[in-house]
Amino acid sequence: MTAVSRYYDVHRDAHGQRHLHVNLTGFALLRLPLLNKSTAFTHEERRALGLIGLLPPHVSTLDEQIERTWRRYVLQGNDLEKHIFLRNLQDRNEVLFYALVTRHLDDVLPILYTPTVGEAVRVFSHIYRYPRGLAISADTIGEIDQALDNVPLDDVRMIVATDSSAILGIGDQGFGGMAISIGKLSLYTAAGGVGPDKTLPVELDVGTNRQDLIDDPLYLGVRHERLTGAAYDDVLDRFVEGVAHRYPKAIIQWEDFASATAFRVLDRYRRVIPSFNDDIQGTGAMALAGVLSACRLTGERLKDQTFVVVGAGAGGTGVAWAITQGLLREGLSRDEARERVLVVDRQGLLTQDQQLDAHQVPYAQRPDRTRTWSAAGGVPTLLETVQQAGATVLLGLSGVPGLFTQPIIEAMLAHTARPVVFPLSNPTGNAEAVPADVLRWTAGQAIVATGSPFADVEYAGQVHPASQGNNAFIFPGLGFGAVLARAREITDSMVLDAAYTLSDCTDLSGGRVYPPVSALREVSLRVAARVMSRAVTDGVAAEYRLRTMSEADLQAYVRDRAWTPEYLPFQKAARVSMDLP
Numbered sequence: 001m002t003a004v005s006r007y008y009d010v011h012r013d014a015h016g017q018r019h020l021h022v023n024l025t026g027f028a029l030l031r032l033p034l035l036n037k038s039t040a041f042t043h044e045e046r047r048a049l050g051l052i053g054l055l056p057p058h059v060s061t062l063d064e065q066i067e068r069t070w071r072r073y074v075l076q077g078n079d080l081e082k083h084i085f086l087r088n089l090q091d092r093n094e095v096l097f098y099a100l101v102t103r104h105l106d107d108v109l110p111i112l113y114t115p116t117v118g119e120a121v122r123v124f125s126h127i128y129r130y131p132r133g134l135a136i137s138a139d140t141i142g143e144i145d146q147a148l149d150n151v152p153l154d155d156v157r158m159i160v161a162t163d164s165s166a167i168l169g170i171g172d173q174g175f176g177g178m179a180i181s182i183g184k185l186s187l188y189t190a191a192g193g194v195g196p197d198k199t200l201p202v203e204l205d206v207g208t209n210r211q212d213l214i215d216d217p218l219y220l221g222v223r224h225e226r227l228t229g230a231a232y233d234d235v236l237d238r239f240v241e242g243v244a245h246r247y248p249k250a251i252i253q254w255e256d257f258a259s260a261t262a263f264r265v266l267d268r269y270r271r272v273i274p275s276f277n278d279d280i281q282g283t284g285a286m287a288l289a290g291v292l293s294a295c296r297l298t299g300e301r302l303k304d305q306t307f308v309v310v311g312a313g314a315g316g317t318g319v320a321w322a323i324t325q326g327l328l329r330e331g332l333s334r335d336e337a338r339e340r341v342l343v344v345d346r347q348g349l350l351t352q353d354q355q356l357d358a359h360q361v362p363y364a365q366r367p368d369r370t371r372t373w374s375a376a377g378g379v380p381t382l383l384e385t386v387q388q389a390g391a392t393v394l395l396g397l398s399g400v401p402g403l404f405t406q407p408i409i410e411a412m413l414a415h416t417a418r419p420v421v422f423p424l425s426n427p428t429g430n431a432e433a434v435p436a437d438v439l440r441w442t443a444g445q446a447i448v449a450t451g452s453p454f455a456d457v458e459y460a461g462q463v464h465p466a467s468q469g470n471n472a473f474i475f476p477g478l479g480f481g482a483v484l485a486r487a488r489e490i491t492d493s494m495v496l497d498a499a500y501t502l503s504d505c506t507d508l509s510g511g512r513v514y515p516p517v518s519a520l521r522e523v524s525l526r527v528a529a530r531v532m533s534r535a536v537t538d539g540v541a542a543e544y545r546l547r548t549m550s551e552a553d554l555q556a557y558v559r560d561r562a563w564t565p566e567y568l569p570f571q572k573a574a575r576v577s578m579d580l581p
């Protein structure tokens with residue numbers, strides 16, 4: 001028996017069939033999304049659980065429910081309405097929600113996740129319907145243990161927590177960032193295989209510096225400026241302590257923290273509680289994978305390339321880190337790698353003679369190398385850096401739309417026949433360039449991937465299938481692998497192995513450098529298996545059974561434990577009480 005929730009447990013019978021033993025009956029049962037089967041409750045279950053008369057006579061199959069729901073979904077007027085529709089479904093019936101998401105993943109991913117989730121974040125206080133996740137603020141952090149105890153789930157393994165300071169490329173979003181934590185976790189279940197009752201979205205509401213939010217009478221967050229310094233650290237410290245106490249097996253994914261805190265939070269807690277930062281590490285691994293795949297496509301090596309990373313925040317620094325690690329693996333020295341990975345921020349190229357943030361310092365260039373690069377005698381611009389360094393790969397993590405102009409992309413053609421151009425900023429309107437332009441400027445030669453979904457591009461009679469370079473190809477597998485290994489820490493090599501696995505399972509046909517969204521689950525399960533194996537090698541896996549397993553065993557282990565949306569038979573628990581001890 002596994003203690004999952006105060007309302008139910010999962011039991012296996014002698015044949016291995018799982019049953020839910022529920023201690024909630026009647027109307028309340030239909031109101032709990034984790035338990036509600038709605039019209040799919042069988043006659044026997046209705047009789048045993050006090051549901052007679054509360055449901056229509058016909059007992060539906062899950063397929064019928066998917067069909068009924070999908071027909072309404074497609075009638076929703078726009079993407080935000082579709083998002084709201086799906087979120088309502090999730091808050092009504094989680095098995096049906098995930099069954100529908102799994103069946104229609106290509107269609108619903110951009111609605112549930114990037115880019116539409118960005119819109120849902122912006123208007124969160126206006127579309128709020130039903131509680132989901134843990135909301136913590138300075139006012140309630142003193143009661144964190146009580147708050148965690150109020151969460152009806154007893155075996156949470158995966159948490160996504162944000163302070164909403166830098167959501168996607170749309171900045172401070174106050175309480176609205178809860179939508180990102182929810183969206184990321186729905187991928188953990190749909191793609192990764194973490195059961196929905198093992199996930200917990202968290203909004204650390206430390207305030208907002210957005211006066212328009214504070215002035216909005218409907219705003220649902222706390223109305224004060226963002227906490228900083230010791231007051232901020234206190235909220236996070238107590239949160240981490242509370243989680244470690246209530247959910248000792250949980251992994252935390254830090255999401256969308258502004259770079260001023262992202263690195264500090266990661267360093268402060270990654271050895272205290274198993275955790276990783278999705279924007280730094282997940283993005284780094286995702287970008288490295290795409291570049292490795294682009295190299296496979298052209299028959300070159302990573303070490304043949306010169307990289308320009310634009311944006312030296314969380315994402316950009318993570319990308320510079322991961323690519324540097326890839327270059328070291330191919331035998332370059334640290335100094336050689338540094339010369340190959342040039343990072344550009346607002347002021348232009350990062351050089352060692354500038355005042356830089358600590359996370360930027362390892363990627364700053366020696367000024368004697370770049371002194372002559374700027375025509376104006378100052379800091380080299382992005383265009384000058386691309387020209388002078390001889391960029392063959394250009395990666396955008398600036399959040400600035402249109403930053404990759406025609407002259408910049410054309411300049412790459414002087415150094416490579418096949419420029420690799422990844423405008424990775426989200427949501428769609430923040431992309432540094434759009435694929436159709438990049439392909440036109442390079443006569444169809446560029447290898448393009450974008451963070452948000454774009455349509456395939458037809459250029460000169462040839463179709464270039466869109467590649468979506470999003471950390472969604474990394475975090476569900478990285479987190480699920482860490483959960484199954486019961487990793488005490490998420491090591492850098494677990495992150496990098498996720499990158500190589502993603503590249504290995506990318507089918508390059510048609511010139512793709514990322515798998516299609518339809519392969520998200522398969523990719524995530526393969527990533528998870530490799531991450532588990534690395535956790536064992538690195539000595540951080542508390543799950544000792546993995547130590548003797550072959551790669552094939554690990555694959556089977558992951559697949560066996562991946563949650564799938566199906567209705568389990570219900571039985572009434574022996575004792576019916578809302579407050580089990």
Ligand SMILES: NC(=O)c1ccc[n+]([C@@H]2O[C@H](COP(=O)([O-])OP(=O)(O)OC[C@H]3O[C@@H](n4cnc5c(N)ncnc54)[C@H](O)[C@@H]3O)[C@@H](O)[C@H]2O)c1
Nearest residue numbers: 168169259311312313314315345346399425426451470471
């Ligand atoms: N595709 C993905 O999976 C993925 C993952 C993470 C982040 N991102 C995207 O990357 C963008 C940045 O996210 P972040 O978390 O790193 O934010 P961040 O705020 O930490 O970093 C953004 C950086 O860009 C710099 N910048 C701003 N204007 C610039 C300009 N004109 N030229 C060069 N640099 C400039 C900023 O100074 C900052 O250092 C967002 O749009 C986000 O959606 C995408």
Ligand SMILES: O=C(O)C[C@H](O)C(=O)O
Nearest residue numbers: 114168169279426470471
């Ligand atoms: O959320 C995404 O789509 C990817 C990434 O984490 C981002 O912040 O843009």
Ligand SMILES: [Mn+2]
Nearest residue numbers: 168255256279
């Ligand atoms: Mn993010």
